[in-house]
Amino acid sequence: MRKTTQITSCLTFASAALFSLNAFADVKVDIDLSQAEHHYANVTMALPKSAKKSIDLKLPTWRTGRYEILNLANGIREFSVGDDSVTWQKIDKDTWRLTGNFKKGVEVSYQVYANQLGYRTRHVDDSHAFLDASGVVMYTEETRDDKHIIQLNTPKTWRSVSGLDAGKNAHQFIAADYDILIDSPIETGINEFHEFTVDGREYELVIWGKGNYDSKKMVDDLKVLVAQGNTIWSDYPFERYVFMVHATSGAGGATEHLNSTIIQRSRYSFAERDHYLGFLSTAAHEFVHTWNVKQYRPEGLVPYDYQNENYSNLLWLSEGSTSYLENQLLMRGNLVTEKELFKDLSKRINGYLRKPGRDAQSVAEASFDKWISEGGDYSRNHSVNIYSEGFLASWLLDFHILENTNLKKSYRDVHNVLYNEYRIPKTFNDKDMLDVLKKVTGDDYQAWWAKNIDGHAKPDFDKLLAKAGLEISYGKKDEKKTWTGISARSHDNGLKISSVEKNSPAWQAGFTTDDIIVAVDGLRMADKSLDTRLKNFKPEDSVEFTFFRRDQLMTKTIKLGALPKGKLTVKAMKEASDEQKAFFKAWTGLDFPSKTKEKEKS
Structure with a gap:
């Protein structure tokens, strides 16, 4: 364990204090970041007393929000136990077994190599640390439900931010249990910080890294975005939410968490409108996840099994529907233009038409196989994607519901029912989804489900778009x-x-x-x-x-x-009917585009 004498003595004092109060069954975790320039985090965990003769300490093999085995224990070194009467042995790739007497608790230490920025699991350098507990903090089955107190030892100039409850100092956080801890990452370092309030709820934006972003515009647009939640769900499941943004030199992607998100983008990908819209769409996507996934999840994903794959044939709903609903928030907040909406739809339609895998794999099969999916040539030719094809399935379902209920109900109502009636620890499966659809619409969706979810969807995009007064154009059709x-x-x-x-x-x-x-x-x-x-x-x-x-x-x-020869584009019909315009309004929340309106915007 690489620590200075001063830090070691402080930890010894803290351990003595812990053992005198171990009846509270708190897990205390000290994370020392004094070797940040080498990407090291030195972790010391004080576990409460136990009557067991052996304890298995585990580090998850994957993290929430990424359905892929990551083998996170590959960065753990210098494991040790602070009690000579306790022995330990590593029994598999991510399990350390302690044997001995734990009547007074036990303290363990280990070093974490944290240089996985793109995985959004753990990254430590001389300017910051991003810590997702799945890649940093171990757990036992006995302590999974216990309170976890996280204390960071950081440089004096660093600021620490998390969706977790604050502790006794600026670098201490408290999680009611390990599941909350693992779903509440910590960002600490030299960063830009903003706070704002919308409808009585508190929001924070923390940005690490220099870039061409306009943080004032980001805050202004996030204020509009977060206010759109009630256009889908009946209430908000949080009082405080944190947007964490990394402006990087290449790493990209985003991950949803319980009441926060981490968004990574290249540092020069914020200024241009298309680039900024990418950021805003990502923020909307992760915000939707605050309900869809963090409040209601399919069967097979509750509770999380951190050591193994968690299978479900409804991951398309968890991810693809989130992609679809992100557009709903952006449209209803007027954060995108009709032209930008049409451009997004054009890209999605063209991508589907150029993907032979649509005839080889259903979106349900893609959900189940997400844990083993790969990109590349084979995937394109023989697979579909829970994001893009999940979006398409959600779009088809939304239009079917709007049409069959005379615009009185939509796919948004389906998700509100899931939120209110299937909240964790409850789960839902295909049968439950069919029950929800019948409850919302009064119709039986078994045949539709068999065709579009369990089967290979073959949408007629011309007919689909025409419902909302839209059409596909290739420019000069004969070329x-x-x-x-x-x-x-x-x-x-x-x-x-x-x-x-x-x-x-x-x-x-x-x-x-x-x-x-x-x-x-x-x-x-x-x-x-x-x-x-x-x-x-x-x-x-x-x-x-x-x-x-x-x-x-x-x-x-x-x-x-x-x-x-021309590029596939979606556009508004010149002579859309009143019915088509009403459908467009019910679908998007926007008035149907007109030439007069387009001139005013330009």
């Missing part, structure tokens, strides 16, 4: 461009194929990933752009491709296919 189905990147003297769309012309011709295209129609690939090269040909042309596979030079012929 086509050549299409191979190949995605490639520059590589030495050619193009290295990164993916081949299933059943595309290139797929039919036998091309695969890692083939390196060096010539087309007998001419070297000098410009490194396949699209540019193929402008010299027409759809249906047969073109010879020369390429390397396993360092052998080969040739194959592709009969070029065709795609619309």
Whole structure:
């Protein structure tokens, strides 16, 4: 255990105080960040007394919000026990077994290497520490329900922020139990801090890292965003909420927590409108999770099993529906324009149409297999995604409900019922969802569910959009461009194929990933752009491709296919009916776009 004499003596004093009060069954955790520049956090845990002869200390193997085994114990070193009468042995990858007499409690120490910024589990450096307890603090089954008191030892200039209750000093936090602790990360360091109040609830924004953000605008827009919760749910499950933002040099992503979120973005990805909208959409997504996931979760996810996979075929609802509802908050707060909404829908529709995996995996299957899902060529061709296809399933369901109830009910009502009637520790399954849908609409959704959730959804986007007075446009409809189905990147003297769309012309011709295209129609690939090269040909042309596979030079012929030359865009119909405009209003909360309105905005 690497600690100075002064710190060790302080911990000894603290331990003596703990053991005199161990009847309260508190777990006291001291996290020393004095070696921050080396990414070290030195942890000392004082466990309460126990009549057991052996205790298993565990570190979770995954963290909430990321359905993937992360093997977090790989950063633990220098484990030790402060009592010579207690022995220990590591019995598996994330379990340390203590054996001995625990009538007076026991103290353990270990070092955590914290350099996993992108995983949003633990990151320590000379400017800050982000601590998600799943990657830092161990637990026992006996102490999981006990109060945890976290004391940070930080540089004097650091500020500590968390959704946890405050302790006796600026760097102490209290969690009623381990499950609350693990769902309430701590951000401490040199940061920018803002507080604001909306409808009597307190909010905080803490930003670590320099960047091109406008924190005043962030606060102003977050004030509008958080006020939209009651457009979906009947009340708010918190009195205080913390937005944690990391402006980074590359790490990105976000994770929801009990009454807080951590959002990571490249430090220069805030100023431009598209970039800022990405931040705002992420904030909305994580805020929706405060209800969807943190207040109601599918069967199989309550209580969390921190050592194993937690399976559910409804993860599409936990994540994809959250993506869908984030847009509801943004639209109802007028934080996005109709044009920005249409751009988002265009991107989603085009992504679905260009994903062969939609015919190979259902959104329910994707939910169950999330723990083993991978990206890349195979995933695109043989899988769907709980986020993007979960969004689509939610959109289809919302429109079905709006139409069948004459705009009186929507998918928002479904989530409010889940919040009020299936709050944790209750859970819900497919049957419960069908019951909720029947309660909201009066209709039986079994056939719809079998087709779109358990089956492979095949939406008619023209008919779907027309309900709300919208349509798809490709510009000049008769113009086509050549299409191979190949995605490639520059590589030495050619193009290295990164993916081949299933059943595309290139797929039919036998091309695969890692083939390196060096010539087309007998001419070297000098410009490194396949699209540019193929402008010299027409759809249906047969073109010879020369390429390397396993360092052998080969040739194959592709009969070029065709795609619309224009970009898929969603737009408002020029002559939408009153019924279509009313549908649009019920769906988005916005008035149907008109040319006069567009001119006023511009």
